[in-house]
Amino acid sequence: MSTELPESAAPPPTGSGEPFSSVPTRRTFIATSAAVGGAVVAGGAFIALPEEATAAGASPSSRVSLTVNGTRRTVTVDNRTSLLDLLREHLGLTGSKKGCNAGACGACTVLVDGHRVNACLTLAVRLEGTEVTTIEGLADGGELHPLQQAFIDQDAFQCGYCTPGQIVSGVGCVQEGHTGSPEEIREWMSGNICRCGCYVKIVRAVEQTAGRK
Template sequence: MSTELPASTAGPAEAGATALSRRTFIATTAVGGVAATSGLPTEPAVAVAATSTEVLTEAPPTSRVTLSVNGDRHTALVDNRTSLLDLLREHLGLPGTKKGCDAGACGACTVLIDGRRVNACLTLAVRLDGAKVTTIEGLADGDRLHPLQQAFIDQDAFQCGYCTPGQIMSGVGCIKEGHTGSAAEIREWMSGNICRCGCYTKIVLAVEQAAGRK
């Protein structure tokens, strides 16, 4: 014998009303339960929802930041949560710095700030007022490539190329820091930059070439 229940005969309007009343009941019960637990007077669920909407629509705090990028002075009004990576890519039109993990773990977004290599995804733009930033776009001198850029070509030190800008910027920093005494030292000081294609051997050769060791 079949135990299938008969289909509901409620019309669309009645079904919508039922769903709405259930949502209203759940929201009201939740608010009432919190109020009862805390001993606070209850408020209508609609009022609570309206307050939440007002909070969400408030404009986030912004700041004006002025910095030098590849020798050019830029002033921008940015959300205080904006990273240097997003400032470069979305506000200044410099997409050479890549967004990889966006968590400081892959090195694809490496740039130089006042000569020091930094993960742009972990750096807030508002903290860089007056700083000098160098990205991959600022390394070449016109049509003349930076020695490390040329070395990457000579050594065929890339495949897909996505990590290459970060690798090159980190390599420039590594050379400036004097950490090129041996292949092992270069690997250690370049270990924050991940190459998913596995071109590490040729990357080390490129850094050695640019540092004058090859």
């Protein structure tokens, strides 16, 4: 299943080159994320709610341990917390942006176990033991990731709001090998929206990183 939760099956929009198996589709996420009785369905898996919590009407929480940009992090979060909010609100990693918070823009794209996902649609409690890479984790010390440098070289941004998601998605696109032509890159980057319309230069930056330019 797609990391990214596309409504349609056609080439995975952003965030989804290869499927990240434990992440629900947008359709199943919406259908199953409601609390039912003493349990909440999170991405298809039921999480039992403590009786005290349900009786008192308190929000149930869970502890989740995951590796973010190479550092092991353990956080207790409300079960409804998205990966995006975990990163931004709990870990202070604000590079991943909240554009639509609904899986439509790609601004929140991160890598989970190497696969592109929309962090806004991914429940944090589903990510126990996973490795997450955000825009903050791409540079190697003071040296930019080749795609970060390529965005500068190709002048591939204006306001920059979509840029972290574009770059992380582009890294996934290159790793997946979907860089055979500008058309292929556009297709596999199609889940990342740029309101400034920098698409031509974004494709050039991905091409540069893939060694096609």
